[in-house]
Amino acid sequence: MKDKFAIGIDVGGTNTKFGIVNRKGEILLQDRIKTNDKDSVHGFISELAGKLKPMIDEYGGAGAFVGIGMGAPNANYYKGTIEYAANLKWKGVIPMAELLEKEFSIPVKMTNDANAAAVGEHKYGIAKNMNDFIMITLGTGVGSGIIIDGKIVIGHNGFAGELGHVIVRHDGRLHKGTGLRGALESYASATGLRDTAIEILQNNPDTPSLLRGFTIDALTSETVFNCAKQGDPLANQVFEFTGEILGEALATFVLFSAPEAIVLFGGLTKAGDLIMKPTRQAMEANLLQVFKNQVKILFSDLNEADAAILGASALVW
Amino acid sequence: MKDKFAIGIDVGGTNTKFGIVNRKGEILLQDRIKTNDKDSVHGFISELAGKLKPMIDEYGGAGAFVGIGMGAPNANYYKGTIEYAANLKWKGVIPMAELLEKEFSIPVKMTNDANAAAVGEHKYGIAKNMNDFIMITLGTGVGSGIIIDGKIVIGHNGFAGELGHVIVRHDGRLHKGTGLRGALESYASATGLRDTAIEILQNNPDTPSLLRGFTIDALTSETVFNCAKQGDPLANQVFEFTGEILGEALATFVLFSAPEAIVLFGGLTKAGDLIMKPTRQAMEANLLQVFKNQVKILFSDLNEADAAILGASALVW
Numbered sequence: 220m221k222d223k224f225a226i227g228i229d230v231g232g233t234n235t236k237f238g239i240v241n242r243k244g245e246i247l248l249q250d251r252i253k254t255n256d257k258d259s260v261h262g263f264i265s266e267l268a269g270k271l272k273p274m275i276d277e278y279g280g281a282g283a284f285v286g287i288g289m290g291a292p293n294a295n296y297y298k299g300t301i302e303y304a305a306n307l308k309w310k311g312v313i314p315m316a317e318l319l320e321k322e323f324s325i326p327v328k329m330t331n332d333a334n335a336a337a338v339g340e341h342k343y344g345i346a347k348n349m350n351d352f353i354m355i356t357l358g359t360g361v362g363s364g365i366i367i368d369g370k371i372v373i374g375h376n377g378f379a380g381e382l383g384h385v386i387v388r389h390d391g392r393l394h395k396g397t398g399l400r401g402a403l404e405s406y407a408s409a410t411g412l413r414d415t416a417i418e419i420l421q422n423n424p425d426t427p428s429l430l431r432g433f434t435i436d437a438l439t440s441e442t443v444f445n446c447a448k449q450g451d452p453l454a455n456q457v458f459e460f461t462g463e464i465l466g467e468a469l470a471t472f473v474l475f476s477a478p479e480a481i482v483l484f485g486g487l488t489k490a491g492d493l494i495m496k497p498t499r500q501a502m503e504a505n506l507l508q509v510f511k512n513q514v515k516i517l518f519s520d521l522n523e524a525d526a527a528i529l530g531a532s533a534l535v536w
Numbered sequence: 537m538k539d540k541f542a543i544g545i546d547v548g549g550t551n552t553k554f555g556i557v558n559r560k561g562e563i564l565l566q567d568r569i570k571t572n573d574k575d576s577v578h579g580f581i582s583e584l585a586g587k588l589k590p591m592i593d594e595y596g597g598a599g600a601f602v603g604i605g606m607g608a609p610n611a612n613y614y615k616g617t618i619e620y621a622a623n624l625k626w627k628g629v630i631p632m633a634e635l636l637e638k639e640f641s642i643p644v645k646m647t648n649d650a651n652a653a654a655v656g657e658h659k660y661g662i663a664k665n666m667n668d669f670i671m672i673t674l675g676t677g678v679g680s681g682i683i684i685d686g687k688i689v690i691g692h693n694g695f696a697g698e699l700g701h702v703i704v705r706h707d708g709r710l711h712k713g714t715g716l717r718g719a720l721e722s723y724a725s726a727t728g729l730r731d732t733a734i735e736i737l738q739n740n741p742d743t744p745s746l747l748r749g750f751t752i753d754a755l756t757s758e759t760v761f762n763c764a765k766q767g768d769p770l771a772n773q774v775f776e777f778t779g780e781i782l783g784e785a786l787a788t789f790v791l792f793s794a795p796e797a798i799v800l801f802g803g804l805t806k807a808g809d810l811i812m813k814p815t816r817q818a819m820e821a822n823l824l825q826v827f828k829n830q831v832k833i834l835f836s837d838l839n840e841a842d843a844a845i846l847g848a849s850a851l852v853w
Binding site for chain 1: 610612619620667668682684685687689690691692693694695696697699701702703704705706714784787788789793794796822825826827
């Protein structure tokens with residue numbers, strides 16, 4: 220029994236990462252597929268099975284596994300479903316746990332992808348000794364996982380911790396996935412950052428910028444980052460604006476659960492101080508007196524793929 | 537021992553209510569004083585003592601009391617302090633628990649006034665069987681108490697649940713107490729509603745309204761309510777605008793803890809459907825798909841003074 224393994228699967232807006240994890244939290248094998256390559260969830264599962272089944276066999280077959288833990292956008296902990304996920308091709312209510320159990324003959328537990336990342340951070344990462352923190356994932360979308368008194372907040376219907384959809388600008392940018400205007404995700408995600416870059420280029424037609432050398436398709440959060448590092452003023456402005464909105468949102472989150480820290484995770488954190496400085500400044504400027512200079516903003520110190528897989532796998536132990 | 541009593545004290549922006557409570561949750565005696573009548577906290581405590589000490593003596597003196605529970609704005613559960621409360625005259629950090637213990641020789645526990653109200657609602661009110669709900673108090677200010685898994689959220693520094701200070705309008709109304717712009721409290725409190733009335737009157741100079749018959753000082757949330765009930769269009773617009781902002785904010789709160797219900801409490805709830813309808817509509821319009829038609833908005837069914845006193849007293853058992 221003590222040799223049993225877990226599988227962690229992290230469904231992101233772009234990539235799905237998965238791995239085999241032992242009880243000590245070591246990832247023994249891992250791989251990834253594109254999340255939205257296939258139009259149907261069945262196509263997704265058969266592509267996943269094509270890679271994951273040989274890995275399972277290598278570690279003794281289905282019987283050697285305690286369970287599959289999956290983190291996914293809009294995943295429901297109680298029902299094992301993915302429901303109306305804004306950044307996935309599969310619309311409506313997907314009975315993911317049931318489909319996976321049928322495919323792999325291993326029990327499945329699911330939660331919101333950012334909840335899983337928070338669990339990983341709490342077990343193995345920079346928040347190891349923290350009872351109260353909020354994890355914000357800044358990737359294709361913006362996700363969150365909230366730990367209060369050492370436990371992940373699940374909520375009455377299993378969907379707690381969807382802070383990417385908090386409205387930060389009344390009547391602001393339209394989010395195509397949700398139909399809501401002015402949500403944090405429309406600004407502080409990789410996509411939002413790119414939209415900001417386009418807006419700033421259009422609003423400053425006479426200001427030269429390295430960003431003007433890219434086609435719309437080549438303009439990504441990475442290219443904006445590279446231009447900002449080279450001192451491009453408009454590219455820097457993109458990060459300042461993004462950090463300003465993110466920091467204001469964090470000040471609001473602090474009012475809710477008074478966390479010890481906010482842990483940032485995901486693609487945008489690669490920008491380091493370019494995103495951290497304006498975020499911290501805007502958070503402090505918008506904090507209520509009793510919270511000023513008390514709440515840390517930290518970057519996750521776990522490798523991105525590892526944290527997500529570890530967190531998802533931790534659901535099954 | 538089984539005859540011991542508790543004292544509940546609720547410090548509001550306008551009134552401080554207090555009472556003697558038995559173990560069954562019956563309020564045996566109660567009274568109130570104005571919170572801000574005296575400039576110093578010492579003046580406040582001696583006025584409180586003048587009324588409360590005879591009540592204590594009537595029930596057997598200090599020795600017959602298990603403790604004093606106090607709910608107050610910006611109260612710190614861990615330190616027994618009131619810190620930088622926006623709506624109180626006492627500025628800075630007030631060591632309230634220590635001052636009360638010296639005055640009454642009875643142990644003191646404190647929390648945020650809205651947290652205390654939430655505890656009261658959970659023990660005795662409409663949220664009796666709910667493990668996950670959010671209490672919003674709409675009085676002179678806007679407060680909140682968050683119950684997750686049946687427990688009040690206190691947070692790392694003891695100040696969790698200050699949702700009245702969430703920013704709902706970027707660069708919106710200035711809150712004199714906090715210096716922040718666009719906070720919920722600047723719109724959805726009794727004071728905020730009055731400011732909205734003044735704004736709407738000024739923005740519609742040619743529209744006749746019953747509200748124009750009042751002096752600035754006589755224009756209160758009650759007068760606006762009375763005019764709205766008589767069908768006054770501008771007074772109705774005031775409630776619609778207030779409900780719209782409140783509902784948007786509630787949609788944000790739902791994203792955090794996915795509560796079963798949001799319980800509204802305090803002065804503004806006396807407006808009934810005038811505030812409930814636009815609030816519910818705006819909340820639903822701004823909810824993420826997975827939360828639509830799932831989260832109840834309820835009015836507290838406890839008498840206002842009772843709930844606050846009961847909640848505060850419940851801290852000491």
